[in-house]
Amino acid sequence: MSLSEDIKDYALDIGYSKAGFTTADGFTDYVQALKSRYDEYSFYITRPTAPLKAAIPRDISPSVKSILVLAYDYSKESFPEQLIGKIGRAYQARCYRPAPNRIHGARYQLMREFLMKNGINVDSELKVPERLAASKAGVATYGKNSFAFLDGAGSFIIIDTLLVDVELQYDEPTYEVRCPPKCTACIKACPTSALHEPMKVDPRRCIAFNHWVTQTDNYYPGGVGGYIKPEIREKMGIWIHGCDICQEVCPRNKARLKTKLPPDQFLIKIAQEFEVVKLLHLSEEFYAKVVQPLMYNYIRHRKYFRRNAAIALGNMGDTTFVPDLDVAMQDSEGLVRGYAAWALGKIGGKKVRKVLETGLSRETDEFAKNEIQSALQSA
Numbered sequence: 001m002s003l004s005e006d007i008k009d010y011a012l013d014i015g016y017s018k019a020g021f022t023t024a025d026g027f028t029d030y031v032q033a034l035k036s037r038y039d040e041y042s043f044y045i046t047r048p049t050a051p052l053k054a055a056i057p058r059d060i061s062p063s064v065k066s067i068l069v070l071a072y073d074y075s076k077e078s079f080p081e082q083l084i085g086k087i088g089r090a091y092q093a094r095c096y097r098p099a100p101n102r103i104h105g106a107r108y109q110l111m112r113e114f115l116m117k118n119g120i121n122v123d124s125e126l127k128v129p130e131r132l133a134a135s136k137a138g139v140a141t142y143g144k145n146s147f148a149f150l151d152g153a154g155s156f157i158i159i160d161t162l163l164v165d166v167e168l169q170y171d172e173p174t175y176e177v178r179c180p181p182k183c184t185a186c187i188k189a190c191p192t193s194a195l196h197e198p199m200k201v202d203p204r205r206c207i208a209f210n211h212w213v214t215q216t217d218n219y220y221p222g223g224v225g226g227y228i229k230p231e232i233r234e235k236m237g238i239w240i241h242g243c244d245i246c247q248e249v250c251p252r253n254k255a256r257l258k259t260k261l262p263p264d265q266f267l268i269k270i271a272q273e274f275e276v277v278k279l280l281h282l283s284e285e286f287y288a289k290v291v292q293p294l295m296y297n298y299i300r301h302r303k304y305f306r307r308n309a310a311i312a313l314g315n316m317g318d319t320t321f322v323p324d325l326d327v328a329m330q331d332s333e334g335l336v337r338g339y340a341a342w343a344l345g346k347i348g349g350k351k352v353r354k355v356l357e358t359g360l361s362r363e364t365d366e367f368a369k370n371e372i373q374s375a376l377q378s379a
Contacts, residue, residue, distance in 0.1 A: 007068065007114070017072055031052050079267060085237070096297055112124065120165065139171075143179055155252070185249045208239075211241055306328070325343050352375075
């Protein structure tokens with residue numbers, strides 16, 4: 001048995017759904033595509049991590065020869081109805097960028113250790129475009145919603161890549177879109193029109209992107225900061241971490257979505273305790289037991305969880321939450337007060353106006369003050 005076969009067999013043994021190999025020559029088309037869409041992706045291109053340089057791995061690490069691409073099907077168990085439409089399935093599955101002390105992070109570490117025990121050096125710092133690498137390695141195909149698709153699992157997959165210093169048996173690429181030719185279901189379903197053409201997404205309008213990109217106000221240059229435009233907020237619905245809409249409407253995912261799958265007992269427990277209004281208040285206990293296990297991926301500052309919750313409550317339009325938003329209007333964080341004001345403006349009514357007027361009389365933060373004044377115009 002060859003080394004390439006050994007690696008693939010081990011990947012399947014520890015739970016990956018498919019593995020493939022491709023060269024580390026680089027992704028020049030990817031670099032050119034991003035440069036041609038600089039307006040949409042300037043925030044990403046100019047990141048300190050220099051993603052365009054990493055797309056040509058040998059320029060940074062000449063010893064790298066191959067890329068191992070691994071796909072994990074995270075939809076083998078069902079997702080509770082209480083969490084659907086609020087938290088993206090990939091986050092519920094706890095497998096996106098997992099910590100090494102969690103089961104999905106341990107799988108990645110096991111794969112890395114297996115390679116090293118076989119005398120293969122692994123570069124774990126370089127991050128190549130994963131979906132493109134997956135198609136180049138014959139692991140996945142493309143979808144018009146810009147996701148990678150794996151036969152039998154649809155787009156509900158996580159892709160891991162490992163760059164190694166040996167040449168392996170490279171797989172045939174699968175550069176193809178297998179969606180029905182005339183299907184535009186994902187484009188039509190995108191609430192914010194972030195997905196505006198087949199395989200073209202403006203991330204600045206994406207619900208999931210807006211949830212987490214502002215975790216640190218100065219992390220992303222290029223005009224992307226800690227502010228979600230009202231026109232986007234109104235279309236975010238009750239999603240508070242991620243969004244699955246373009247995957248849920250995809251005909252290539254129908255079979256998996258209709259399949260009766262065994263329950264995830266941990267998610268069942270989380271779902272019993274989860275409420276959006278609890279995320280607004282975000283006690284230490286709720287954060288530790290419910291939020292952190294699922295939503296550890298991007299958001300580091302808790303005020304952004306609370307902001308997302310305020311937007312969701314505003315979009316619910318339920319007067320039951322006015323007292324909770326009133327409490328948030330007295331929070332120490334101006335960002336929380338501002339988005340709570342927006343939510344109150346969406347709900348409206350005499351009680352809401354009184355809360356907003358009281359809040360305005362004591363407000364000192366310019367962002368929050370502007371939000372309160374705008375909310376009073378619509379309340």
